[in-house]
Amino acid sequence: MRLYTLSKRHFVLVFVVFFVCFGLTVFVGIRGPKVIQTSAANFSLNNSKKLKPIQMLSNPLSTYNQQLWLTCVVELDQSKETSIQTSFPMTVKVDGVAQDGTTVFVHNKVHNRTRTLTCAEKCAEIIVAHLGYLNYTQYTVLVGLEHLKLPIKDVNFTWKTYDPAFSQLEIWFRFVFVVLTFIVTCLFAHSLRKFSMRDWGIEQKWMSILLPLLLLYNDPFFPLSFLVNSWFPGMLDDLFQSVFLCALLLFWLCVYHGIRVQGERKCLTFYVPKFFIVGLLWLASVTLGIWQTVNELHDPMYQYRVDTGNFQGMKVFFMVVAAVYILYLLFLVVRACSELRHMPYVDLRLKFLTALTFVVLVISIVILYLRFGAQVLQDNFVAELSTHYQNSAEFLSFYGLLNFYLYTLAFVYSPSKNALYGKPPWGPGC
Template sequence: MRLYTLSKRHFVLVFVVFFVCFGLTVFIGIAGPNVIETSVARTDLNNSLKLKPFNLSSPPLSTYNQQLWLTCIVELDQHEGSLKKNVTMTVKVLGVVKDGSTPYVNNQVHNRTRLLSCAQKCSEIIVAHLGYLNYTQYNVFVSFEDLNKLTYTIQNITFTWKTYNPTFSQVEIWFRFVFVVLTFMVTCLFAHSLRKFSMRDWGIEQKWMSILLPLLLLYNDPFFPLSFLVNSWFPGMLDDLFQSLFLCALLLFWLCVYHGIRVQGERKCLTFYLPKFFIVGLLWLASVTLGIWQTVNEVHDPTYQYRVDTGNFQGMKIFFLVVAAAYILYLLFLIVRACSELRNMPYVDLRLKFLTALTFVVLVISIVILYLRFGAQVLQDNFVAELSTHYQNSAEFLSFYGLLNFYLYTLAFVYSPSKNALYESQLKDNPAFSMLNDSDDDVIYGSDYEEMPLQNGQAIRAKYKEESDSD
């Protein structure tokens, strides 16, 4: 691997290039458009209008708007203390077609109960969410049945339409396309560098990179433009499936590498891979189940929210947190044990230090991005449709994609074979050089690693010459 031939200056340069590429992506995102476009419809109320339904017309829409949310905020008179009350809401969604007619969306009227929670001001209520747009405009009729039972006077109800900004959608298409092309190039170059080596000679990191890079290609979703060409929920769900598959594969990669560095020889499926697949598989199953559950139900009911409408949501949340905690504890155990057992082996120690340092940087940046995106509410009951409305600018979107892409590109560069790897591979067929036929896990890596490849090559050639002369 190129990792063994890099000097300290090269390692510093690798991290500098990683930060420069990531920072450039963030700066481009900061200069980019806002992700969410809003349109406010403010309604002044009095006692005679309180119980009448509201007839709301959305702004003109295109496929670049991607999704549509309708939210409302109830404004009460100033009061001290808090208020929590269940409010029954009736919603009827109609799509406006070219001839001006308004057919029902899903051909039914939806009755839902929402929690009205007020402290100094009331929290936002999501009235409806459309995951894909079949019409260029929508009319929504909303009525509340229990507002007249409140002990406080209602001043206003503010309705807000939220859609993706069409300009951001174009930026997203272009950047996804750029990352797809870059990932394809990196994948081909990495595969080309390993083509002359048998798979049994690959290190565990190289084997995993050959899996992660194609999954990164799916994570960037080359099929994303289909969501603008096909009025269907399928492209969006396919994107969610690809993202969850890549992220869980990355979690599995960390477990296997930190454990595999310590385990020499054959790694049995039953004892080595099965426990890791079981833990990560549960995380993947929970995330995919929630995503598909939300998508399928929203197709039949735009007012559906599994956080509010499903009694099993709390159980699913507890299950996910328990499995995530088990994963974190298992990973920390493998890291601590690997560092304690292998810290006196410079060759293996270099692999541990590099992967741990780069992964730690990526995790810290991810935590910072999540905190800036969600604030202190990151651990609260956010649900799938609500998460997308919290993007404030393109930087928050591009930072996630740029971070993971550049992380994998850096690993692919460092784990690719070095320039002199071809010569050493050719010598492995000679019995005189059987010492070179060991796996890279069995090699002891010295501190003067810049000079070792040249010195070892010279010593091997001298030994081979002596044996040839004696024969």
Template structure:
């Protein structure tokens, strides 16, 4: 691997280039358009006599570049007491779609009736917003939504303001997203081909565990960037969006599995049995993947039948699924920390293994810190809010928040592919390894020669000069 031939200056340069590419992506995103466009409607200012409806809201003209639609409601109360106001009420919603020929189609034959909670906190008594309708894809050029709030008639004198907000994706951001996804798809395809080309002359038994995993992660990264994403703007269907979500969950879970396998595999040389090595890790990560995909499919299937559906309000076993998911996450973190501590304690004095361990830990730790900062800036303390699945996309503030996360994962994999690709002299050393005269057929990954401890330099003044390798020279100088 090229990892064994790099000096400290080279490692510093690799980290510097990684950070420069990430910062450049963020700066491009800062200059980009806003992700979400909002249209607010103060229904009480239009002369509506009733403070509980029915309210008639009409969306602006829409196209496929608007991608999705959210209708949110914000109620402002005026109360003199200092206690929080919590009220259970019923929401009736009727949804109609406007065709291109101006004809109106009733999306559902029945009026959707859902229970919601109104929570207002002191001192301003601005109640928490709640989602009225969420449309995962747009099948009409305009929507007409009629909303009635039943059960708040007794508090109508305290209702000061009722505001409905329609949120959609900004068409300019959709164009930026298409282009940047295309750029990442092309870059990932090039990196994947170059990495595969560098390993073409080596048998798989000579590959390190990192190289084997990179041959899996790079194609999954190609799917994560989703080469089929433009289909979302060419067809009015839920399938392209579902495919994108499936690809993202698959890549992220594969990345989690990669960390477990590498930190365990570095110190476990030789044959790695499926039952003892891979199966426990597959069970843990598989439970995370199944939980995420099941929740997403359940949400999508119900929203197709009822746009007012919210799993946190309508699914009886949501709290159980949430607790189960968090328990699996805690189990994964504890297992990863255990493998990391064991690897550091056993390999810290081994010349090749400690280099592999230090590099992967340093780069991964840097990526996790940046990801944590991005998630906190994007969601704040509401990152684990109960209705986060339907609201995640509405919390993008600008293109930088979108590009930073996509760019971070792509550049992380590109850096790993560069470091784990074979160095220039690997072919010669691999041929030496396959020669029975060297008696090294059964060596571990760490004992593959990527530059022997001693090399014979060309004759100088009629004498052969014996010098240490680059890595040994760097170690001695330190």
């Protein structure tokens, strides 16, 4: 590995280049556009004693808007010090407006769902409807709140969509990362071409898997979302991301365990427990994502947190499995560090991977905390409006962090220029 030929100065340079590249992506993101654009439409009750159904027309939309949300905030005609939490049935009917001005049924029925209104100093925002992909240039939404038996002063509705400027930035940066990942993958594979696969180190074998998955994580098919009016490209993107992230979790388990087991690694005792733990995490995340998408196709009011009785059970299940994974990983790291800290070459592999991974995890935790605060694990289990990127910096920081992390590992784990044909590419001679 090139890892063995690097001096302390080279190691410092590797980390400096990593931070510079990551800092550049964050800087570009800070200067970039907001992710979500909003347009408010206030509805005044005009002292009406009966709240009639409210019909609203969205602004003109394009495929660059990607998705559409309608939210509302209720203003009560009472003291702000009063706290209220009540459930009420809400009805919604969504129609699409074609380019010629004709109205087309999106969902040919009125949907009825129970929503919870929570008010302290002011009432919490309620998601009225969500469209995961846009087939029409405009939409009309008829909202019925007549079953809300409270003294209402006003109801403020807000349209939320992706900013077209952010969509264009996302397309270009995904394209850049796809090209860079393809180049890095080809260079890494080319550097290992003269060595037999059985001579590859466990890190090199995993990099040959992670780099193609990183290519899918960057999603070369992402532009299809703007060319095809279908839910399939979006679901494909979610699937690619979940597969890559779970493969990365599996990589950490296998490397920290496999670095201690230099001989034959049996499938039943070595790989099966790791695949089982990570597979449960992947299954839980993909199940909820597909569940949400499929139900939204038939009901724009569907929300897994509100309308799925088993959601809390699934959330607890995910947290328990995640805790088991973390404890297992910590056990492998501590045991590897205690057993291999005095072994030449092997301890260098361990120290470098641990240091770089620790930096990446700390940056990720900081980003998540700045984004969600102390409630990062309470209500943001899987992606919805509250968990979407709020600005370009968040999007580019996450994508840049994972991409540059893999690029750095690929550079360090590739064979050095003076590697010998007769020696394995991970040995001291490399």
